[in-house]
Structures are given as C-alpha cells and as structure tokens.
Amino acid sequence: MCHACVIDKVKTGMLSRRDLFRGGAAAGVAAVAAGAMSARPALAQSSGKVVDLTHAYDGDFPTFDGNPGILYSSQYDHDPDGYKIWELTIYEHTGTHIDAPLHFAPDGASVAELEPENLMCPLCVVDITGKAADDANAMVEAEDIEAWVSANGAIPEGACVAMHSGWGAKVGEASFRNTPDGALAFPGFAKSATDMLLDMGAACIGVDTLSLDPGNSADFAVHYSWLPAGRYGIENLANLDQLPATGATVFVGAPKHKQGTGGPARVLAVT
Structure with missing residues (x-):
C-alpha cells in the first residue's frame, strides 16, 4: 500500500472515531443532564440569562474582622519575565464565599466534601429590603419564610434560600459593615x-452581607445550628436584585481544598 494511501486510511479512521466520540460525549452529557433534572425537578428551565452573584474583590473588600481578606505578592512580571504570576494569600472567609459545616462543627464536612448535587440548586430569593431599610440588623424570620411560601409555593427540597436585604449595593461604603460608631450592623437569618428551612430540606442559605447571622448577634445561633446540621452557607452574594423570587437555578463554584472550612466561590444564577 502506498504511503499516501496509508495516510488517507489513517485520516479516515481518525475522523470516524472522532465522530463516534462526539456522539458518545453528546449522549453522555444528555444523560448527565437528564439525571440532574430528574434528581432536581425544580431546577429552572433556563431562558439563557446568567446573573453573576459574585463580588470581585481585593484587599479593600470589607471583611468581618476588618483585616484584608486577600494579599498579592508579585512573583513574575511581563517585564522582564515575559509573563505575570501573583502569589496570593487568601483567607477562607472573605469575598463571596462558602461556609462549610466544618467551619462551626469539628466533625463537619469540609468544603471539599460538599456533595456536588447540593452545589446546583433551585434558588429562592427572600426580599427583606423593606425592613432592612429601617433596621440594619433585620433578620429573615419564620414569618418571612411563611410569607414567601404563601406567595410562591413550597421551598423545593435541595434549594438555596437567599436573603436579599439590599446590602449588596452598600459594598464600598462603611455602612456595609458597621454603624457610624463602629458597631457591626447588617442583616442576616434568624434561627426560627x-x-x-432545615425541616423543608433546603441545602443552603445565602446572604448579601458579611455573615449568616445579623451583625449584632452575640451567639451566632444560625452558624451553630445550620452548619452542624450538614448544610452550608454563602456570604457576600451580589446582584440578588436582578433575580425573581423563584424560578432561577444557582450554580455554586465551591473551592475544593482538603480540610477547608470554606473559601471564595464563583456563584452564578441562571433564569
């Protein structure tokens, strides 16, 4: 067989196998998608709109303890090295980030151990902007959940229930974190x-503030009950005002470092 014929035959075989793999990959993706949808029938039928719920952050982004949450050290520069690399020092609970069960439970799951199916959730947005405008330490309380259910239907099992307090718009202002006299003040969830939500089977809660508990909390009751129950939380969410109360799906890009109590995450919602 001539050299050219051998090359042609190899090309034909490669193309045939490529088509086969493409078909198999497409079937695999369809099967995974079908499996995910059957596991979570309440996931949104997407219209294609994606909303980024993640704040971009640097050392100036507000933190609970007031210290910079991320530090940059330049290791290589375009001039003279030809490329750029930063060495980063990142504190787990800064920026838009995850609180894993291990954060408040010694035997709780680390962020690397969160179940993947609990990182893709029907999103329920509870709007408390009205009462948060009057009280910097306003809370999502049991009656707010009841009112949401009355207006929108049941909280889906495996849902992410997010508090929209309007605080996301305050990032960059001192009032995002504290009162003029320096006291921590921001909305959060009440244990009620x-x-x-534990009884309803929600997978996680989210807030557009620095903490799952309100700023004036003395006992961190939500952290000490929600996380040890095997659930997780998301703090410092952005752009919740761009989403409906129900009908969106949230995709939580949680970090996966072993023994992690949490960490910065990219969180996206699809409607």
Missing part, C-alpha cells in the same frame, strides 16, 4: 427561619 433556618430551623424551618
């Missing part, structure tokens, strides 16, 4: 609400 999260106990109800």
Whole structure:
C-alpha cells in the first residue's frame, strides 16, 4: 500500500472515531443532564440569562474582622519575565464565599466534601429590603419564610434560600459593615427561619452581607445550628436584585481544598 494511501486510511479512521466520540460525549452529557433534572425537578428551565452573584474583590473588600481578606505578592512580571504570576494569600472567609459545616462543627464536612448535587440548586430569593431599610440588623424570620411560601409555593427540597436585604449595593461604603460608631450592623437569618428551612430540606442559605447571622448577634445561633446540621452557607452574594423570587437555578463554584472550612466561590444564577 502506498504511503499516501496509508495516510488517507489513517485520516479516515481518525475522523470516524472522532465522530463516534462526539456522539458518545453528546449522549453522555444528555444523560448527565437528564439525571440532574430528574434528581432536581425544580431546577429552572433556563431562558439563557446568567446573573453573576459574585463580588470581585481585593484587599479593600470589607471583611468581618476588618483585616484584608486577600494579599498579592508579585512573583513574575511581563517585564522582564515575559509573563505575570501573583502569589496570593487568601483567607477562607472573605469575598463571596462558602461556609462549610466544618467551619462551626469539628466533625463537619469540609468544603471539599460538599456533595456536588447540593452545589446546583433551585434558588429562592427572600426580599427583606423593606425592613432592612429601617433596621440594619433585620433578620429573615419564620414569618418571612411563611410569607414567601404563601406567595410562591413550597421551598423545593435541595434549594438555596437567599436573603436579599439590599446590602449588596452598600459594598464600598462603611455602612456595609458597621454603624457610624463602629458597631457591626447588617442583616442576616434568624434561627426560627433556618430551623424551618432545615425541616423543608433546603441545602443552603445565602446572604448579601458579611455573615449568616445579623451583625449584632452575640451567639451566632444560625452558624451553630445550620452548619452542624450538614448544610452550608454563602456570604457576600451580589446582584440578588436582578433575580425573581423563584424560578432561577444557582450554580455554586465551591473551592475544593482538603480540610477547608470554606473559601471564595464563583456563584452564578441562571433564569
């Protein structure tokens, strides 16, 4: 057989196998998608709109303790090295980030151990902007969950229930973190609400503030009950005002470092 014929035959075989793999990959993706949808029938039928719920952050982004949450050290520069690399020092609970069960439970799951199916959730947005405008430490309480259910239907099992307090718009202002006299002040969840959400089977809660508990909390009751129950939380969410109360699906790009108590995450919603 001539050399050219051998090359042609090899090309033909490669193309045939490529088509086969493409078909197999497409079938595999369809099967995974079908499996995910059957596991979570309440996931949104997407219209294609994606909303980024993640704040971009640097050392100036507000943190609970007031210290910079991320530090940059330049290791290589375009001039003279021809490329750029930063060495980063990142504190787990800064920026838009995950609180894993291990954060408040010694035997809780680390962020690397969160179940993948719990990182893709029907999203329920509970709007408390009205009362948060009057009280910087306003809370999502049991009656707010009841009112949401009355207006929108049941909280889907495996849902992410997010508090929209309007605080996301305050990032960059001192009032995002504290009162003029320096006291921590921002909305959060009440234990009455999260106990109800535990019974409803919610997978996680999210807030557009620095903490799952309100700023004036003295006992971190939500952290000490929600996380040890095997659930997780998301803090410092952005752009919740761009989403409906129900009908969106949230995709939580959680970090996966072993023994992690949490960490910065990219969180996206699809409607």
